[in-house]
Amino acid sequence: MESYAVLRMPQTINYGRGAFEKVGEEAAGKGKRALIISDKIMDQLGYVREGRNHLDQANVESVVYLGVESEPTDIYVEEALTLCKKEKCDVIISIGGGSCIDTAKAVSILATNGGYIGDYMGGKKIAGTDPIPHIAVPTTAGTGSEATDATIITNTVSDVKMMIKQPAFMPNIAIVDPLLTISSPxxxxxxxxxxxxxxxxxxxxxxxxxxxxxxxxxxxxxxxxxxxxxxxxxxxxxxxxxxxxxxxxxxxxxxxxxxxxxxxxxxxxxxxxxxxxxxxxxxxxxxxxxxxxxxxxxxxxxxxxxxxxxxxxxxxxxxxxxxxxxxxxxxxxxxxxxxxxxxxxxxxxxxxxxxxxxxxxxxxxxxxxxxxxxxxxxxxxxxxxxxxxxxxxxxxxxx
Missing domain, CATH: 1.20.1090.10 (Dehydroquinate synthase-like - alpha domain)
Structure with missing residues (x-):
């Protein structure tokens, strides 16, 4: 047991049935143009569209990256980061399981601190600049990634899962809505x-x-x-x-x-x-x-x-x-x-x-x-x- 410890969690946690409706309001307090990081299944289920509707109602523009297909990789991170920079997004919203959330964590850090995500492994590089605000919306009851300051990204060259942990990787806001997990098989x-x-x-x-x-x-x-x-x-x-x-x-x-x-x-x-x-x-x-x-x-x-x-x-x-x-x-x-x-x-x-x-x-x-x-x-x-x-x-x- 640790003799000295710290307790960290997101600044705000919206929890309960219907909490997803708050995504527009929360995003409006962080930026004006959102990058939604999700996957094709979440899009097919209508969760991405629902999220964009909530953002529209809050006058927040949005663009979507749906390239996350499996466990998060450095390729997904680079693709989403390129889109984030091109579209000049100032807030990131992840909708999906841990893979989408972990990808978004990496993008939020790299967008303001630069470098390759592997540079941050083992504390070799510290995120000294505040990341782009990140709102995490889990659709499974499993990873808990919406409330952690770590991300796991696969290096596709070495076939190593990089576990990277720094306080800056903690999402600013978590929105935990059990209604989004009903679709889980x-x-x-x-x-x-x-x-x-x-x-x-x-x-x-x-x-x-x-x-x-x-x-x-x-x-x-x-x-x-x-x-x-x-x-x-x-x-x-x-x-x-x-x-x-x-x-x-x-x-x-x-x-x-x-x-x-x-x-x-x-x-x-x-x-x-x-x-x-x-x-x-x-x-x-x-x-x-x-x-x-x-x-x-x-x-x-x-x-x-x-x-x-x-x-x-x-x-x-x-x-x-x-x-x-x-x-x-x-x-x-x-x-x-x-x-x-x-x-x-x-x-x-x-x-x-x-x-x-x-x-x-x-x-x-x-x-x-x-x-x-x-x-x-x-x-x-x-x-x-x-x-x-x-x-x-x-x-x-x-x-």
Whole structure:
């Protein structure tokens, strides 16, 4: 636990049903010409058009970039940045999942500070000039990116997911409207929901956790655990969707102010090399990594296990920690989360890059925040375990 800590979040958070209607009013307070960064699916669903209508009503002009197709890359960032400069936009609005929001974060910084987005990795270059104001509008309950000061962008030359964290990357305004998540299909609801759970759990067990993030992370876990299956099975359950959005938002605030751990460190190389969406790769890894970490996080995971318990049940702390791991495995089963093999990753190709992935994971810094800090060889072994991981009868990871 950190002895000294800081709590950062967006300057303004608009939360609740119908919050999206505020996007025009919020944008008008930041600029006169907006660049909307989104994707073709959001456009087809009508969310981009709705956003532009709200902007029109507030006398804010807008142009649209719909080039985000998968996990954010430096190519998307450069394309959107070129449009931003050409159209002389002075406010950015991201509408979509974490990929759209992370792309917008990078554009907002580069538009005023210049350079290549990779220059900012590891604090090599600091954003000293205020970025273009950014309004983040998530349409999934998962990444929490609307409330974090980090962005993850893939370097398309090196196939490395660059995790870049600086206060300037924090969106100025977050607009979290559960009505925008109703359109999420089951598989997206499942993967992004477990992703949000992984954010909350890792924020809580992290070596950088502190009392403020603990309270927020525990609240996020309860909201997610109590509602994820409802949102998965009944996508039009607005109360469940609203709870998931709040849980995801809280989880984002929690991990942005503590840290993520081994799950995220291992997840990024999988996304970079095999183009597995971030939410899916986190969900695939979470149970096995918790199993690996359990003996060094018994009390913290015991608190997680208590959230899964029925009121009349009594457990020792060790039993509660076991319950946490087993409950997460069962949840992944119910939500049809695949393992890496089930996703369709070729085993031979996967094994050929395990050492690179383990090295990249360790270099990201996230594994160092884990309760059980792994060696590179242990990460490599854990990748092998995760490839064929059985969520119902998983073997223990040996010490």
């Amino acid at each position: 089951q598989h997206v609801t499942a993967a992004t929901g477990v992703d949000a759970l992984s954010h909350a759990v890792e924020a809580y067990i992290s070596r950088k956790s502190h009392p403020m993030t603990d309270v927020i992370a525990l609240s996020a876990m309860k909201l997610i655990i109590d509602n994820i299956e409802k949102a998965y099975e009944h996508g039009d359950d607005l109360e469940a969707r609203e709870a998931m959005c709040l849980g995801s938002l809280q989880a984002g605030i929690a991990f942005s102010n503590s840290s993520v751990c081994l799950v995220h460190g291992m997840s990024r190389p999988i996304g970079a090399l095999f183009h597995v969406p971030h939410g899916y790769s986190n969900a695939m890894l979470l149970p096995a990594v918790l199993e690996f970490s359990k003996n060094d996080a018994v009390e913290r995971l015991g608190d997680v296990g208590a959230i899964f318990m029925k009121e009349e049940e009594e457990y020792t702390m060790e039993e509660a920690a076991d319950l946490a791991v087993d409950s997460v495995k069962k949840l992944c089963l119910k939500l049809n989360i695949p393992n890496l093999n089930g996703w369709g990753i070729d085993k031979q190709e996967f094994e050929s890059v395990i050492n690179k992935m383990a090295s990249d994971a360790l270099a990201s810094g996230s594994p160092a925040n884990n309760p059980r800090v792994p060696r590179q060889s242990e990460i490599a072994d854990l990748y092998k375990v995760c490839y064929d991981y059985n969520f119902s009868t998983a073997s223990r990871v040996a010490r």
